[in-house]
Amino acid sequence: MDYKWISRKERELFIQQVGVRKRRVVDGNTTTADLCFAAAEKLIDELNWDKKEIDALILVTQSGDYVIPGSGIILQDRLGLSHKCLAFDINLGCSGYVYGLSVIGSMMSSGNIKKALLLVGDTSAFNASYRDKSTFPLFGDAGTASAIEYSKGYPEMSFNLQSDGSGYKAIYVHDGGARNFVTKDTLKQRKIADGIYRNNIQLSLDGIKVFGFSLREVVPNIKTLAKYLDTNIDQYDYFVFHQANRLINQTLIKMLKVPSEKMPLSLDKYGNTSSASIPMTIVSELGDDVRKKNLSLMLSGFGVGLSWGSAVVKTDKIVCPEVLEI
Amino acid sequence: MKVEDFVLKIEEELDDLEPGKLTPDSNLDAFVLNSISVLIIIALIKTEYDVVVDAEDFAASKTINDVFNIIKDKKK
Numbered sequence: 157m158d159y160k161w162i163s164r165k166e167r168e169l170f171i172q173q174v175g176v177r178k179r180r181v182v183d184g185n186t187t188t189a190d191l192c193f194a195a196a197e198k199l200i201d202e203l204n205w206d207k208k209e210i211d212a213l214i215l216v217t218q219s220g221d222y223v224i225p226g227s228g229i230i231l232q233d234r235l236g237l238s239h240k241c242l243a244f245d246i247n248l249g250c251s252g253y254v255y256g257l258s259v260i261g262s263m264m265s266s267g268n269i270k271k272a273l274l275l276v277g278d279t280s281a282f283n284a285s286y287r288d289k290s291t292f293p294l295f296g297d298a299g300t301a302s303a304i305e306y307s308k309g310y311p312e313m314s315f316n317l318q319s320d321g322s323g324y325k326a327i328y329v330h331d332g333g334a335r336n337f338v339t340k341d342t343l344k345q346r347k348i349a350d351g352i353y354r355n356n357i358q359l360s361l362d363g364i365k366v367f368g369f370s371l372r373e374v375v376p377n378i379k380t381l382a383k384y385l386d387t388n389i390d391q392y393d394y395f396v397f398h399q400a401n402r403l404i405n406q407t408l409i410k411m412l413k414v415p416s417e418k419m420p421l422s423l424d425k426y427g428n429t430s431s432a433s434i435p436m437t438i439v440s441e442l443g444d445d446v447r448k449k450n451l452s453l454m455l456s457g458f459g460v461g462l463s464w465g466s467a468v469v470k471t472d473k474i475v476c477p478e479v480l481e482i
Numbered sequence: 483m484k485v486e487d488f489v490l491k492i493e494e495e496l497d498d499l500e501p502g503k504l505t506p507d508s509n510l511d512a513f514v515l516n517s518i519s520v521l522i523i524i525a526l527i528k529t530e531y532d533v534v535v536d537a538e539d540f541a542a543s544k545t546i547n548d549v550f551n552i553i554k555d556k557k558k
Contacts, residue, residue: 372534
């Protein structure tokens with residue numbers, strides 16, 4: 157972390173409390189779709205899946221290649237998947253992995269989908285202002301691929317998904333959509349607060365609001381799901397949380413009264429990678445475990461929207477490639 | 483629930499504070515120097531008192547006592 161916009165003391169406090177020591181940022185020629193493409197190719201290869209058998213591709217992102225069309229459809233073609241494969245995008249960030257799994261799980265339970273790809277990621281760092289200390293040092297860029305296959309006799313995935321649109325301004329980009337088109341003023345940087353300058357197409361984050369929301373909503377959401385499944389919190393092997401801020405995650409795990417060893421953190425290496433943070437953490441921190449053991453995982457994503465949700469996923473010695481850097 | 487205990491806990495959580503320097507009447511501006519300090523205090527309040535104090539609550543508070551009164555109100 158050699159971010160010069162803030163003082164050395166601020167940097168030290170940021171690393172210590174927020175937890176981001178390093179992060180990866182794409183160059184100007186690489187998009188989320190490119191990152192997800194590389195991850196998908198590697199995963200399909202290691203799984204030895206026949207691409208013709210992939211029935212669905214869902215891309216969860218807020219940084220698609222174009223405003224129109226969604227990048228998931230373009231990835232169907234880039235990956236060489238058949239025309240029988242359905243493909244679409246979901247516009248979600250921090251909660252996106254859990255939501256994406258839920259959509260694929262529902263489609264599989266209806267019977268027509270047997271093999272699916274869930275591609276999840278964002279290039280939020282690329283969209284943050286260097287002169288905005290509330291966003292620039294926090295976000296990293298990542299794209300991930302998960303392969304989900306329907307098999308009889310395996311445990312179901314279970315979900316508890318929630319939303320509160322009244323908090324939409326907590327994390328947002330003001331211009332560029334249909335509500336506020338890009339104008340000649342869009343690219344003008346403005347002072348928002350001390351150490352925070354950005355233009356209207358750069359990411360805006362109200363960290364204190366998101367922090368309060370996370371402490372208020374995440375633990376009840378997890379406990380409701382665990383209770384619905386008639387399980388105790390201590391039965392889960394790991395709690396894989398969205399990687400927004402170490403202080404949030406440490407407080408959540410204390411509130412759940414779970415040992416911190418059950419809560420992997422990848423934030424120090426990759427920063428907040430938006431929707432990619434949960435699969436990124438599984439691959440980066442739990443790779444050996446998910447390859448060799450049967451695990452019961454509680455996943456929880458929370459943030460932009462505001463949107464949040466948890467999932468219980470049981471894994472059975474899954475194929476998990478190493479983190480790939482391109 | 484005593485404000486003196488809250489003061490001690492703040493001193494434990496925030497770096498660079500000399501023990502015994504803060505009082506319930508201490509002005510927040512004097513030691514809450516950045517947004518990360520606010521997050522640390524919000525996390526402390528949630529963990530110790532099971533209450534979430536928002537940014538608006540902080541903005542409306544001048545002293546530790548003011549924050550503590552908000553915690554007591556939210557506990558009711």
